[in-house]
Amino acid sequence: MVEYTVCSVVNEDSKDIGSCIVKALSRVEYDVEEFVGPVASRKYSNIYAMLVAVMLTQNTSDANAFKALKQLEKVTGLDPHKIVSVGEEVIAEAIRVAGMYRVRAKRIVMAVKQLLEMFGDKADKVCELDDSEARRLLLSLPGVGLKTADVVLLMYCRKPAFPVDTHIRRICSRVGLGSSYEHISKTFLCVVGRDVEKLVDVHLKLITIGRKYCRPTKPKCDSCPLQVCCKYAKSKATGNSKS
Numbered sequence: 001m002v003e004y005t006v007c008s009v010v011n012e013d014s015k016d017i018g019s020c021i022v023k024a025l026s027r028v029e030y031d032v033e034e035f036v037g038p039v040a041s042r043k044y045s046n047i048y049a050m051l052v053a054v055m056l057t058q059n060t061s062d063a064n065a066f067k068a069l070k071q072l073e074k075v076t077g078l079d080p081h082k083i084v085s086v087g088e089e090v091i092a093e094a095i096r097v098a099g100m101y102r103v104r105a106k107r108i109v110m111a112v113k114q115l116l117e118m119f120g121d122k123a124d125k126v127c128e129l130d131d132s133e134a135r136r137l138l139l140s141l142p143g144v145g146l147k148t149a150d151v152v153l154l155m156y157c158r159k160p161a162f163p164v165d166t167h168i169r170r171i172c173s174r175v176g177l178g179s180s181y182e183h184i185s186k187t188f189l190c191v192v193g194r195d196v197e198k199l200v201d202v203h204l205k206l207i208t209i210g211r212k213y214c215r216p217t218k219p220k221c222d223s224c225p226l227q228v229c230c231k232y233a234k235s236k237a238t239g240n241s242k243s
């Protein structure tokens with residue numbers, strides 16, 4: 001995937017902003033208990049269960065994703081063979097609370113089926129692949145986009161990846177890093193490096209900033225730890241910001 005050469009595609013301005021953010025985040029505390037979604041608050045015994053959990057978090061709240069996961073677990077035990085054998089209708093009913101349940105169920109069944117056809121019960125071998133190959137493979141599955149693939153790689157495979165969720169994208173857009181997924185992800189991979197624990201730490205701290213300070217409306221710039229790095233906060237201070 002993202003090798004150290006990742007830095008060669010990140011411009012100096014972005015590196016400066018990324019470094020400023022990482023430094024500012026070192027003083028930020030967060031409580032992992034606040035992450036109530038099925039990804040950060042739970043461990044999974046196989047990549048199928050993790051993949052399904054992440055797919056349930058797409059475009060829904062953490063709380064609803066968790067409810068959907070628990071229902072799905074009741075019905076299938078998160079066993080990949082069972083997920084495929086019970087079929088889309090049953091899956092859709094179980095995950096209804098997450099919204100878009102028919103489309104979501106179809107994608108989950110197709111992704112699990114495809115992975116089963118490739119690896120059978122040994123799909124954790126995905127994590128043993130070369131970083132870029134593992135990412136390419138995950139991205140080839142139905143319903144798996146950049147964020148889902150990167151979350152699985154970072155949080156399950158413990159590979160260097162930097163997922164960009166809506167909070168992180170909003171913050172980065174305001175601080176001056178732009179809103180391109182790949183650019184934001186590569187900037188943090190470049191600045192943080194390949195240390196997985198640090199990447200998880202920066203990822204979770206940015207989400208915390210997004211929840212507590214950099215909200216979609218009326219961001220709390222005056223008390224935000226990233227104020228010193230932030231283009232939006234600076235222009236706000238000079239009266240040139242747009243909400």
Ligand code: SF4
Pocket residue numbers: 171174175213214215219220221222224225226227228230231232233
């Ligand atoms: S200073 Fe304001 S705009 Fe910048 S990251 Fe913090 S809350 Fe968001």
